[in-house]
Amino acid sequence: MPDDLEQTENTCDLLLRGTVLTVDPERRVLTDGWVAIRAGIIVGVGSGESPFVAAETAGSAGHLIMPGLVNTHTHLVQGCIRSMAEGTRFEERLFGFYYPMTGAAGQQDSYWSAMTPVLDLLRSGVTTTADDHFTHVDTRSMDGVLGALTDAGLRARAARLTVNDENAVPPGMRESVDVGLAETDRLAAEWNSPTLSVTATSIGITYVTPDDLHRLYDWTVAHGEQFDIHVPSMMDKKYLAEKRGWHGGSIEWLAKEDMLGPNTIAIHAQGIREGEAQLMADAGAAVSLVPDMELVLGMVTFDSRAYQAAGVTIGLGLDGPVVAYGHNMWLALRGYLMAQRIGDSARKLVGGDAGRFGDEILFGIAEKAIELGTLGGAQALGLADRIGSVEVGKDADLLLIDLGNATTLAPSGMLLANLVWAGGPGPDVIERVLVRGRTVMRNGVSTAIDHREAVTKANEVQSRLLTATGSDRFLGRGSTWRW
16 A cells, blocks of 8 residues: 555455455355455455455456465474385384484474475465474474474464383383473473464374373363374274273273363374264364375275264364375365275275266265365364454465466366366465465465475485484385386
8 A cells, every 4th residue: 555545444455356265154255356454364355346455466357365275284394204105014114214214303404304395285275284293302303393384484283292102102212291291381482473383292092101191181271272182093903902901992082081172183083983973073072184195005994974974073184294295285185085985985895885887976075175174174273263264354374376377277167176176276376375464475486485495405304314214225115116
């Protein structure tokens, strides 16, 4: 706006124009729309002529405005082991290079390990991510990840995971819950901001003692933070009955122990027992489904139907770069529909129902996937009062997409189906990624981080950690090509 123009309720810093995908309670799509932003907050949403006088205007009738995507699960420090899951078994990779390489990463190594997946998230239109960090040999390792998130401008809810159970954690990786909580307090004091918060938890039920898990859960309740927990985790079925004498389900165990509440978010949460989804609904707990990872690992058991039937809040996540290679959240949206369809087909076949091709109505529609990837994720992370939809009063975490340059989205008669099934818009056509009104990415290029430096540093860190830990023996597992 002109320098001499007095700021009033009809002035704004930025006015976006285009088709507005609001994801508001009425699920309005404004085809001649606009969004007004002042001081990082949405102050107006409408169609037709805007009453706002703006300092800057962006977009046109050929643009799409929508909420930024919300990733409800990842492990960003695993950038240094990206794609190394190929050709390995779970426990082999957990003890063979997960723990050793990320455990060997200090603050600077963790910063650059996290930076490339952070940039990938932003390039695909993610404006908010959760992050679970569980290797603390160097107590400043998580500072590196939080530094990468802050410098790149990505909103985050980061969890510091204490691990110490002798059955699931190598000796050098274990820490006391006293140290874990003290470090969580330090991180929260040093890093919490309007777009970042730090909480406490563990990987899963079997990665700390039950008493320690209670202390971590109690910390989250006392601080009004979220409690992330992988349930059932890969270790649960192996250790709950054998080591702890529990023969029920993981969610049933949490309910019995009074650790299933409205601040609980269950990660993955597949292979649950009958009735456990209702337990979560009754407790007000949320779930982070990770369908893209399940597709990558060849799991055909993915099922979200019980959660939907019970009314559980559902968000979508990606997992760490070791199994979520490109860190493209649109693949999780597409994967949600694909994984459910594959799981449904597998269960029918096991039940002896081969079906007849062409008779079936396939699970899910693109609108639902987009809803879960935006507002659903915001609700699952307890942030729906701030993000997840384009509504007045919410933070301006938005995407401005240039439809006129997006070949995969044309023709646009089925625009939302194109968005999901094409794997989203290319980074080059996401004209702006805004977090709290600040443009952090333009046409796939960070406004703050040099991409070439990030790639160079990521390669240097991985090479050094591979050598230091002897983990290079895991590279190229199963490959028949000669290098």
